[in-house]
Amino acid sequence: MxxxxxxxxxxxxxxxxxxxxxxxxxxxxxxxxxxxxxxxxxxxxxxxxxxxxxxxxxxxxxxxxxxxxxxxxxxxxxxxxxxxxxxxxxxxxxxxxxxxxxxxxxxxxxxxxxxxxxxxxxxxxxxxxxxxxxxAGGIMAKELVKVNENWNVLTCVKEMRQQAENVTRVHSIYVVDDEDRLKGRLSLKDLLTTSTKTPISQVYIKKVDYVKVDTKDVEVARIMQKYDLEAIPVVDELGRLVGRVTIDDIIDVIKDEADKDYQLAAGISQDVEADDSVLELTKARLPWLVLALLGGFVSVHVLGLFEPAMEGHRNLFFFTPLIAAMAGNVGVQSSAIVVQGLANNSLTGSLWNRLLKEFSLSLLNGSLLSLILILGSHFLLGFELMIGITVSIALLTVIIFASLIGTFIPIILDKYGVDPALATGPFITTSNDILGILIYFTIAKAILGF
Amino acid sequence: MxxxxxxxxxxxxxxxxxxxxxxxxxxxxxxxxxxxxxxxxxxxxxxxxxxxxxxxxxxxxxxxxxxxxxxxxxxxxxxxxxxxxxxxxxxxxxxxxxxxxxxxxxxxxxxxxxxxxxxxxxxxxxxxxxxxxxxAGGIMAKELVKVNENWNVLTCVKEMRQQAENVTRVHSIYVVDDEDRLKGRLSLKDLLTTSTKTPISQVYIKKVDYVKVDTKDVEVARIMQKYDLEAIPVVDELGRLVGRVTIDDIIDVIKDEADKDYQLAAGISQDVEADDSVLELTKARLPWLVLALLGGFVSVHVLGLFEPAMEGHRNLFFFTPLIAAMAGNVGVQSSAIVVQGLANNSLTGSLWNRLLKEFSLSLLNGSLLSLILILGSHFLLGFELMIGITVSIALLTVIIFASLIGTFIPIILDKYGVDPALATGPFITTSNDILGILIYFTIAKAILGF
Missing domain, CATH: 1.25.60.10 (MgtE N-terminal domain-like)
Incomplete structure (x- = not known):
């Protein structure tokens, strides 16, 4: 096939x-x-x-x-x-x-x-x-099978047959009152095993999951996944049954949401595809690059502040891209884990516990990386030991700060209703670049003095 | 609710x-x-x-x-x-x-x-x-409703009733021969509207989508989405019906796949969650950071090669983090779009056309950014115009190279059966950092001479 x-x-x-x-x-x-x-x-x-x-x-x-x-x-x-x-x-x-x-x-x-x-x-x-x-209103279909609670099973089956012609997959039969308000649901099985004269009101299940027309699509997706539903009825402000969302619509929502987070992490600001026009792609990509460039201006300025170090410690400047890159990478890792945790609703515990965990994690990672740096800069690159030690202390500090910021910012954004995925990508790398360079030279100045 | x-x-x-x-x-x-x-x-x-x-x-x-x-x-x-x-x-x-x-x-x-x-x-x-x-074998369930092609409708309905007790959602009734080989499918509707004595062989639909037990789960997901299926039968090497994959299993596959790409782009190498232990998180994060650090060593070495520039053109060194960051950002944008295109099967046209498109895109983006850089470095940061022009020419070149590499690498990886998502994240940022610095100083040397 x-x-x-x-x-x-x-x-x-x-x-x-x-x-x-x-x-x-x-x-x-x-x-x-x-x-x-x-x-x-x-x-x-x-x-x-x-x-x-x-x-x-x-x-x-x-x-x-x-x-x-x-x-x-x-x-x-x-x-x-x-x-x-x-x-x-x-x-x-x-x-x-x-x-x-x-x-x-x-x-x-x-x-x-x-x-x-x-x-x-x-x-x-x-x-x-x-x-x-x-x-929910934007993704629902009007096609569904509904019956009145006052009908009996026979009327139901007759009405249903007619309605079902327009509905690809029945999933559930919804029960409404005379005002079209959602009262419950019926399974096809129940209908087939009950005497035809029984009133529907005696057979139907009164517990039915539903969403409102203005429920956000991602929330509908969350509910349907959590309760393992293949379809969910949608009601209006008055509780009237107006439509139905099916699982295939939800797959699109899940994919779009994942794509969006991925694109934000990569610094692409709209929903674009590889086959869109050059102009559309530029519109989606340029804003983040301009932001990154402006961040770059700040890093140039910060480096300029430490020009005196050029006299005795010019070697320090060779390490700035390394420090900036590590700050960026660590920040993106931390924020990505938080963003994904928020998206999957799997983030438990308090902010402080999370920051504490991230702190121990970055202390562990940072120490190992700093050790590699001391050894590498001396034996591989041939710098004097003091330079390696200075850069290593800075690296450890930068990694800790970068990971705390990467954890903190998406959680705070989410708390204030902003999409936390915004915090990943160019935004976090650029701000961590600047902070990393600032921390690096401040520590170097304190140790080496210039 | x-x-x-x-x-x-x-x-x-x-x-x-x-x-x-x-x-x-x-x-x-x-x-x-x-x-x-x-x-x-x-x-x-x-x-x-x-x-x-x-x-x-x-x-x-x-x-x-x-x-x-x-x-x-x-x-x-x-x-x-x-x-x-x-x-x-x-x-x-x-x-x-x-x-x-x-x-x-x-x-x-x-x-x-x-x-x-x-x-x-x-x-x-x-x-x-x-x-x-x-x-498919790993995600399928054994529960399904199947009937023999030699039965008549009455036997079917009886047998089905019994089987259906163990099956939460029937979706389709599969038809098999005496050897249990999948022959076709039946809809509940057809069964209910046919005379009870009709042999099944006369009613069933011979065209049925299926997958094999060893079909990759992402391929099953692609097929079910494309053909809008809520369930698909699974057959073994001999064509025998052995199970059924339903749409709720596929949602997990889609989410896992999207999560994995996102994590790779963020430099996290295994499937981890925010609530995993510090040790597990370290194992997932440290390898990429070590890679980035080793890349950082290379950038330190490359910068060291251009030490002579420290004499007359030390300002150039203030711009290295900016150049490296822009190279990284552009590379990630380009590769993310390609990776997503590959994942969604929406990448059409030849490699050359794609590179040509990326070239014009980066020429457009790069020119605008270079212009901002010339103006910003002179009026905002107070550097002499010649420095701004030099850095701008380098920036434009770096952006073009970075975006071509970001486009090229994932396509090549995919061609050789490697997950293209590997190319995003730390891998592309690190290599673009190094290349960016190398291009930058080579161009600066050619223009300014040192």
């Missing part, structure tokens, strides 16, 4: 398109999964991708649209009329349809919505567009 | 334990979800956690065991006899039971297995222990 797109397959498809052999192409693609066709289209040139898109029926193309890379999807959509786009969206679940509409240019949005055939479907999509994309 | 553990709740529980009011405690915990009880136990002292564990019945404690932090679970298990542990495992799905057994000390494993009551269950668990934990 391994499907790998080969160069040969791409070439074969390009040839078939070139020779306009649409029938052969159709046959070739007939048994290919829509996710694989999307992958093929991502690799093709725009005209060829459009050729394939026009060849297939809208049940398949709608799913393909969802799987395409954003740029390719944009190109395909640009070539479709509002009516054609609406036809694709009619095939999709409300949440996926809403996501695609959200990507359209403002002018086209209303036009596409007005062309949607199924009025209920259209209403649901418009409803979804109201919610912030990073909330 | 928001459950947050408060300090007050913990204190209340500690008091109840202290006063041995087991009945009140039982009542208090009765409606609390097992995942929440596990969270409470993680916060309690060992004796108190054990007290709670002994209070609850094994259906709940088995689930709690799974959710506990590893260290807490280890403590609890140490206090249980082999027979008691076996009783817990009898309540669990095979994959979860196998995971817990794998954590036990070697001596206790066989003993616990021999105490398992359900022989079939025990056989399945032992079977699972054979597989590498990073493969």
């Amino acid at each position: 391994e499907f790998k797109i080969s160069k040969e397959l791409i070439e074969q498809i390009e040839n078939l398109i070139h020779e306009n052999q649409s029938h052969e192409l159709e046959q070739l693609l007939h048994d290919v999964h829509f996710a694989d066709i999307a992958e093929i289209m991502n690799e093709l040139e725009e005209d060829n991708a459009i050729y394939i898109f026009n060849l297939l029926d809208s049940e398949k193309t709608a799913e393909i649209l969802l799987e395409l890379d954003e740029e390719v999807r944009e190109k395909i959509l640009r070539n479709l009329s509002a009516k054609e786009i609406a036809e694709e969206l009619d095939e999709l679940d409300t949440d996926d349809a809403a996501d695609i509409i959200a990507e359209l240019p403002q002018s086209k949005k209303a036009e596409v919505i007005s062309e949607l055939e199924d009025v209920e479907h259209a209403k649901d999509i418009v409803d979804l567009l109201r919610y912030d994309e990073n909330t | 928001e459950f947050k553990i408060s300090k007050e709740l913990i204190e209340q529980i500690e008091n109840l334990i202290h006063e041995n009011q087991s009945h009140e405690l039982e009542q208090l915990l009765h409606d609390v979800h097992f995942a929440d009880i596990a969270e409470i136990m993680n916060e309690l002292e060992e004796d108190n956690a054990i007290y709670i564990f002994n209070l609850l019945d094994s259906e709940k404690t088995a689930e709690i065991l799974l959710e506990l932090d590893e260290e807490v679970r280890e403590k609890i298990l140490r206090n249980l006899s082999a027979k008691e542990i076996a009783e817990e495992l009898d309540e669990l799905d095979t994959d979860d039971a196998a995971d817990i057994i794998a954590e036990l000390p070697q001596s206790k494993k066989a003993e616990v297995i021999s105490e398992l009551e359900d022989v079939e269950h025990a056989k399945d668990i032992v079977d699972l222990l054979r597989y590498d934990e990073n493969t």
Whole structure:
């Protein structure tokens, strides 16, 4: 079942398109999964991708649209009329349809919505567009199976059959009252093993996990993972059942969150991908580099303050990049562990205990590294012992400070509601660079005197 | 439905334990979800956690065991006899039971297995222990619903009812032949809408996605995400159905993979958590720091080569940390984007195109940063213009080299089957530090002459 797109397959498809052999192409693609066709289209040139898109029926193309890379999807959509786009969206679940509409240019949005055939479907999509994309409302779908608590099992089964047609995976049947307020849930099993005349109110489970429309998506992800749920109902301010979040939406949330933390740690400030344009990539990367450069100015200034050392102890200046690099590395390590602990909710104990632990850790690491430094600088690099000892004492101090700062800053940021991942990457390396150099020369001055 | 553990709740529980009011405690915990009880136990002292564990019945404690932090679970298990542990495992799905057994000390494993009551269950668990934990075999469960292609619908429904008792979520019904080889799948819907006498061979869907027992877990994750599957069957070398991987196992794989990349980028070499011991954390952090220190030695040596510049151009030495830091930051940005692209399978186009793009990007970024540097060093820091110009030319060159290296190395590593995430973090910062300093002084020497 391994499907790998080969160069040969791409070439074969390009040839078939070139020779306009649409029938052969159709046959070739007939048994290919829509996710694989999307992958093929991502690799093709725009005209060829459009050729394939026009060849297939809208049940398949709608799913393909969802799987395409954003740029390719944009190109395909640009070539479709509002009516054609609406036809694709009619095939999709409300949440996926809403996501695609959200990507359209403002002018086209209303036009596409007005062309949607199924009025209920259209209403649901418009409803979804109201919610912030990073909330339960923004990731939920309107498709779900619900029954009224006043019905009996027979009515339920009949109603359910109808509803289930629009729902890919049922997961749970939700029970609501006359006001549409969420009251509980039912399992398919329970329904099948109960007499058909029993009122639902006697069968359903009153304990049901739910989230509100404005619950943050990462919180929804946390809850669903913790309680091992494959779907969770979403209620509005009045407790009315308005939608459902399923586990596949949550996987995207988890991946996006991990990607974001990783990018922040690497000094990239927006959600970019390797295939974005040079301009977009610059916008995501330049701000952090400017920040780092300004930090660099400070380090130049600090070094300038210690110019007198140039007279008798110029060797000291050879060690500044080493000290700065170690400060940066230690700081990033410490902050990364804290950031990950915060993200996984696995950080227990008080701030003081954590700082104490980090202190002992850095004392241990720092002592070993300082020992290596004394030996290395003397025997490997040939500096006099006094230089090695001075630099080592500075290194140990710098490592302790850097690791405490790396631990402290993300915890404090998190306490004040700022994303702690901001503290990793260029921010922590730059500030630790400066602090490291300052500590280094201050200690050297105290020991050697200049 | 928001459950947050408060300090007050913990204190209340500690008091109840202290006063041995087991009945009140039982009542208090009765409606609390097992995942929440596990969270409470993680916060309690060992004796108190054990007290709670002994209070609850094994259906709940088995689930709690799974959710506990590893260290807490280890403590609890140490206090249980082999027979008691076996009783817990009898309540669990095979994959979860196998995971817990794998954590036990070697001596206790066989003993616990021999105490398992359900022989079939025990056989399945032992079977699972054979597989590498990073493969489909290592994450699959034996629990699934399967029917023989030669049965009719009626037999199926009867058999299924029985099998389904042990399976939390059915997802799909798999169809096998007399040799247990996977032939296809059935949906519950199809089964319910077909006449009971129809042979299964006429109803089932012959196209079914599957993976092999030795398929890597990240590959299983990729396939399930791509094809949007909530479960996938696993077959052995002979094509026999041996297990099933469900989406909740995949979420763990995705998270672990993202965590690992993040940790590598931050210079942490094993899977550690903030709450691990100082020794474990040292083992994970020290190797990278030693590497960085050795890189630092090289930078000291390189700087020493340019000592003559100390005579007329000592100002140059003030800029070394700035140059090194910028080289490191740019390198990490470039490599992070590539690493993420590789992880998400979204890296298209040839290596040359990618390097060309990175070149134009760094030319753009570098020119802007160099301009800021010329202005800043002259007007802000008061250096003569010639110094600023020299440093700026070096900075631009260094940024271009650093970004090309950051792009090139992870792609090459990936090509040769090495984890590209290794290239991020301390490795790239250290090598770019050295290269940056070398380029900087070489250019300065060419311009200023010393």
